[in-house]
Amino acid sequence: MTSPHPFSEYVFSAQEGFDEAATRAAFAHAIPLKTLVIYCLDPRVTEIPHAVARFMGGQTYPGEVITNEHGQRVGSTTEVATVAVAAGRAIDALRSVTVLEHLFGVETVVVVHHSNCGATSYSAHGIVDAFRKENGADISAAYDHGSVCIDDFEASLAYDVALLRRSPGVPMHADILGLFYNTDTGELTEVVRDAGTPR
Ligand SMILES: [Zn+2]
Known part of the structure; x- marks a missing residue:
C-alpha cells in the first residue's frame, strides 16, 4: 500500500505487507x-513512578531505550508505563489502560x-460555578462528579479502583492498587487493593 501522505512511512499500518497480529506480537x-x-501531573510529584517501581519490588523504570542496527528506537527496558x-x-x-493492555499487556494498574x-483545593460545585461565571460555560454534566476533585483520599482511591474494575477496557486479570503518596516525604501507602481474577 502506498500513500501520498508525507508521513506515511512512519505509520506501521501503512507499510506494505502490514500484518496487524504480527506487529502486535512484536510490540509485546x-x-x-x-x-x-x-x-x-503536579510538578512536585514527578518522582511517583520511581516510587511505585520500588514499591512493586524493584521494577525497571525509566529503563533504557533499545535501538536496532540502524539506530532506530525500537523498544525499551522499562517495566512501568x-x-x-x-x-x-x-x-x-x-x-x-486499554491501549497499553492491547499492545504490551499490563499486570497491575496503580492509581496514586x-x-x-x-x-483538594476546590469542590465539584465550586468548579462548576466558577466556569459558569468566568467562562459562560456549563460543565455541570461534562464530567462524572465523583471524579472532579478530591475531598477524601480513602474515598477517591476507592472510587478510582472501583471505576477501573468496572471498566470493560481494563482486563479482569489485572491487579488494581490505590496508593497514597506523601508529597513531602515521598512515602507511598497502600490504601486499596483489588486483586485480579486469574485468567
Ligand atoms: Zn495533584
Whole structure:
C-alpha cells in the first residue's frame, strides 16, 4: 500500500505487507511492561513512578531505550508505563489502560493520589460555578462528579479502583492498587487493593 501522505512511512499500518497480529506480537516483546501508573501531573510529584517501581519490588523504570542496527528506537527496558493527569484520577486514563493492555499487556494498574494535591483545593460545585461565571460555560454534566476533585483520599482511591474494575477496557486479570503518596516525604501507602481474577 502506498500513500501520498508525507508521513506515511512512519505509520506501521501503512507499510506494505502490514500484518496487524504480527506487529502486535512484536510490540509485546519490545517493552516488558508490567505496571501502569496513573498519577498527578503536579510538578512536585514527578518522582511517583520511581516510587511505585520500588514499591512493586524493584521494577525497571525509566529503563533504557533499545535501538536496532540502524539506530532506530525500537523498544525499551522499562517495566512501568505512566499516565499523568490532573489529580491522578482514573477517569482520564481509561483509554490508555486499554491501549497499553492491547499492545504490551499490563499486570497491575496503580492509581496514586498525593497529599496537598490541587484537586483538594476546590469542590465539584465550586468548579462548576466558577466556569459558569468566568467562562459562560456549563460543565455541570461534562464530567462524572465523583471524579472532579478530591475531598477524601480513602474515598477517591476507592472510587478510582472501583471505576477501573468496572471498566470493560481494563482486563479482569489485572491487579488494581490505590496508593497514597506523601508529597513531602515521598512515602507511598497502600490504601486499596483489588486483586485480579486469574485468567
Ligand atoms: Zn495533584
